[in-house]
Amino acid sequence: AYDTLSCYFLTPRRIRKIMAKQGVRGPKPRPLIGNILDVASFLSQSTSKDMDHITHDTVNRLLPHYVAWSRQYGKRFIFWNGVEPRLCITEPELIKELLTKYSSKAGKSWLQREGTKHFIGRGLLMANGSDWHHQRHIAAPAFMGERLKSYAGLMVECTKKMLQSLQNAVESGRSEVEIGEYMTRVSADIISRAEFDSSYEKGKRIFHLLTELQSLCHQATRHLCLPGSRFFPSNYNRQIKSKKMEMDKLLLEIIQSRKDCVEIGRSSSYGNDLLGMLVNEMESRRSDGFNINLQLIMDECKTFFFAGHETTALLLTWTVMLLASNPSWQEKVRAEVNEVCNGETPSIDHLSKFNLLNMVINESLRLYPPATLLPRMAFEDIKLGDLHIPKGLQIWIPVLAIHHSEEIWGKDANEFNPDRFASRPFAPGRHFIPFATGPRNCIGQSFARMEAKIILAMLISRFSFQISDGYRHAPVVVLTIKPKYGVQVYLKPLIS
Numbered sequence: 002a003y004d005t006l007s008c009y010f011l012t013p014r015r016i017r018k019i020m021a022k023q024g025v026r027g028p029k030p031r032p033l034i035g036n037i038l039d040v041a042s043f044l045s046q047s048t049s050k051d052m053d054h055i056t057h058d059t060v061n062r063l064l065p066h067y068v069a070w071s072r073q074y075g076k077r078f079i080f081w082n083g084v085e086p087r088l089c090i091t092e093p094e095l096i097k098e099l100l101t102k103y104s105s106k107a108g109k110s111w112l113q114r115e116g117t118k119h120f121i122g123r124g125l126l127m128a129n130g131s132d133w134h135h136q137r138h139i140a141a142p143a144f145m146g147e148r149l150k151s152y153a154g155l156m157v158e159c160t161k162k163m164l165q166s167l168q169n170a171v172e173s174g175r176s177e178v179e180i181g182e183y184m185t186r187v188s189a190d191i192i193s194r195a196e197f198d199s200s201y202e203k204g205k206r207i208f209h210l211l212t213e214l215q216s217l218c219h220q221a222t223r224h225l226c227l228p229g230s231r232f233f234p235s236n237y238n239r240q241i242k243s244k245k246m247e248m249d250k251l252l253l254e255i256i257q258s259r260k261d262c263v264e265i266g267r268s269s270s271y272g273n274d275l276l277g278m279l280v281n282e283m284e285s286r287r288s289d290g291f292n293i294n295l296q297l298i299m300d301e302c303k304t305f306f307f308a309g310h311e312t313t314a315l316l317l318t319w320t321v322m323l324l325a326s327n328p329s330w331q332e333k334v335r336a337e338v339n340e341v342c343n344g345e346t347p348s349i350d351h352l353s354k355f356n357l358l359n360m361v362i363n364e365s366l367r368l369y370p371p372a373t374l375l376p377r378m379a380f381e382d383i384k385l386g387d388l389h390i391p392k393g394l395q396i397w398i399p400v401l402a403i404h405h406s407e408e409i410w411g412k413d414a415n416e417f418n419p420d421r422f423a424s425r426p427f428a429p430g431r432h433f434i435p436f437a438t439g440p441r442n443c444i445g446q447s448f449a450r451m452e453a454k455i456i457l458a459m460l461i462s463r464f465s466f467q468i469s470d471g472y473r474h475a476p477v478v479v480l481t482i483k484p485k486y487g488v489q490v491y492l493k494p495l496i497s
């Protein structure tokens with residue numbers, strides 16, 4: 002009873018008082034639901050229509066509550082997601098301090114962890130404290146140096162397959178395609194191979210189940226909000242349980258068969274893919290006392306897929322949309338790719354020479370950052386700049402708004418202008434944070450950049466593409482920024 006009282010009334014009241022004393026204000030919360038209805042009403046109004054034309058001025062549409070409240074209450078304001086207080090900050094110095102200095106004192110909240118526990122469990126993305134530290138240490142080598150480079154070959158192979166299916170579509174008379182579907186498929190293919198290599202077919206089934214689970218959990222949180230509702234034998238809960246069981250069974254089978262091969266001497270290692278590397282680490286660290294068990298390895302595999310698949314597919318989809326609607330940049334990037342590769346398939350040595358492509362990718366990540374928000378929860382009282390942040394306060398970094406700020410990027414902040422990444426030293430980690438910053442930044446960012454460069458370079462040298470008359474520009478946020486109706490482009494094969 003005390004915990005409930007504290008969670009619903011005492012802690013929120015204490016936090017509101019502390020913040021009000023420091024001059025941080027915000028919209029008045031309603032009992033229990035806070036400002037949830039206000040946010041929903043802002044969003045339903047701003048996204049009720051598609052945008053008139055292709056404009057990248059999306060903050061009013063995707064974060065209308067941020068726009069209204071920051072105008073009314075200033076750069077720092079507080080609003081309430083139910084009984085959970087959220088402090089919005091946009092000042093670069095505060096953000097850097099929070100994400101670097103306080104990376105262990107501010108992490109993932111109980112609510113976030115609960116919402117994702119059925120599909121990614123205790124994996125790196127949702128881990129906190131010393132668990133996070135150990136897990137990051139174990140996973141980091143998989144995304145660095147020679148191991149990272151070793152994924153280039155499989156990325157090229159998967160892209161060839163995707164280009165062939167685009168070619169087939171064109172040859173069968175379809176000149177218009179929804180490019181997002183192809184980008185989603187190729188990025189799922191790449192991550193399945195990188196994680197499971199020879200067990201790739203089972204890997205694909207696992208990820209299919211994971212995608213279904215994610216959507217079920219999302220629906221369940223909207224429909225079942227009564228305390229203890231996760232224990233009800235509802236249809237959602239039954240489906241979640243059975244899909245989770247099937248997914249874990251498949252993962253266990255893969256891991257067990259590799260362990261068996263090592264035990265009977267048929268193989269000397271657990272494999273060179275991400276899964277093999279995690280099992281090797283688990284075996285070699287048995288004596289360290291850190292309990293990395295099979296469940297954690299399974300959670301880690303699911304996490305890499307969840308965190309890396311859709312984000313990369315969206316980066317690719319938005320970049321194609323930008324290039325398809327900016328033909329002069331498409332030409333410039335194509336000329337660069339042709340000059341660097343000289344008819345060869347892109348290799349690791351070529352990638353660092355794709356300067357224009359890199360600028361376009363950065364501009365795409367700036368305008369359409371797949372992760373629009375970075376949430377953190379203070380686990381203890383901290384001092385952030387001049388602010389005293391009490392334990393239990395959520396801090397909310399609106400990446401999208403920072404990336405579109407005229408104060409930071411200039412008058413053309415809402416224009417597609419990749420040149421800004423050539424002529425002006427931007428500040429990664431302060432103004433440009435598509436992969437977050439500090440110790441908890443994206444572990445897979447080099448993997449994602451390498452993948453994006455390979456796929457885009459191969460696509461652009463094989464096809465020219467133009468935005469279709471049927472494309473409706475309607476970005477929406479469902480965890481990540483998505484094109485509501487996909488991105489339709491006219492494709493024309495190039496004669497080599």
Ligand code: HEM
Pocket residue numbers: 125126127137192304305306308309310312313316370371372375376434435436437440441442443444445446448449
């Ligand atoms: C364009 C593609 C990607 C974007 C924009 C992106 C963005 C991000 C961001 C913003 C975070 C920080 C989230 C937070 O702390 O709240 C993050 C974390 C993470 N990302 Fe990515 N990501 C991308 C691709 C990938 C890939 C390809 C992988 C793996 C294969 C990956 C794995 C992870 C993991 C495991 C974390 C958690 C790291 C930690 O907490 O230590 N991401 N990503």
